[in-house]
Amino acid sequence: MSRGSFLDLLAQSPVKPMLEHAMIAGNCTDELGVFIAALNKNDWQGAIKSRERIVELEHEADDLKREIRGHLPKSLFLPVPRADLLDLIRLVDRLPNTVKDISGLMMGRKMQVPEGIRVSFTDFVTKAVNTARQASESVERLDDLFRAAFRGEIAKTLGVLVQRLDALEHETDEAEIAVRAELFAVENDITPIEVVFLYEVVKEIGELADRAQQVGHRLLMLVAK
Template identity: 40%
Template sequence: MPVNSILGVFAKSPIKPLQDHIDKVYDCASVLVPFFEASMSGNWDRAVELRKQISQLEREADLLKREIRLTLPSGLFMPVERTDLLELLTQQDKIANKAKDISGRVIGRQLQVPASMQAPFLAYLTRCVDAAHLAKNAINELDELLETGFRGREVDLVAKMIAELDLIEEDTDDLQIQVRRQLFAMEAELNPVDVMFLYKIIEWVGDLADLSERVGSRLELLLARV
């Protein structure tokens, strides 16, 4: 996006570029579901295509991040600190980075989740992506918050979303424990190196929910300072 164009967006709302970024971040994370479905079925050609899609979305999110950092005015006429918006942006961006890391590691080793773990793993992954979706929805309420002066029912709505994010993150912790226990039970049947990488993938998938919860925490802090 040209500088003049993004400055025009900021002239209307300093929130809109942040929302464009979280939309791109969520798109990136959501592709992990079909990506893992392809890898689990052994369709590596499809998995590679989806990995490229994730990488492209991560690059687009990264470009948006850089443009926002370069063009976000230092004197915004709104009750939100520039530093708070930039910190929120940083947390958002980490979700896309993690999605790219996960897909890269799986493709690099053609790593497959064992058949007996696939259903619970996909449930776990989907719940983690749910957290990214809710983080996106919360950020997309910021323009409404701005219009209402960060007061009233809109604040209550966002507060409920942030509380739900905490609950989803707790759910993913429980699901992670279950998936890890299943892997532990079958360690002896698997390649030891693959086991090590599978534990890392399980951890990184959980990071998607943790990072989404941090987006909610940063948003909560931002609201508290208004």
């Protein structure tokens, strides 16, 4: 994002750039599903293209995070402390970072998900991505919260969104348990080193959902203050 575009957003509202950052983070986490689908079809060109898109979006999110940190006015009157908003940005920014790490590991090792666990693995990824998307969409309500001074009906709506986020994260946990059980069952059919890295990928995907849940809880803390 250009400096002029960033300042235009900041002029509209102190939290507008944070909404843009959340949208970019959501687009990046969505791309993980595209990346995994390409791998499952042995479409390496598609996987490379998707990986490049993930890296591009992660860089955009990083650049915008730095702009926000450097230009969010320290003296601006806000309903919540500036430091709390910056901490929220930090948590949101971990989502595209995690997706970049997952895709980088899988691409770097040219990993493929064993056919015997592919269905449950894809379901697991979908649930983790949905959880991350819910977190991003919750942050995108920040402008409404700001206008309402973090009170009233919009604060209640946020509570409902975060409850949904918690439910999605729980579904992801259940899906992770299922994937781990299926992976254990096929361990003897793949090389030990592949097993190690598959478990690492599963762990990172689970952490994507965990980190998304942390974003929601941080939002609730802002409202509680």
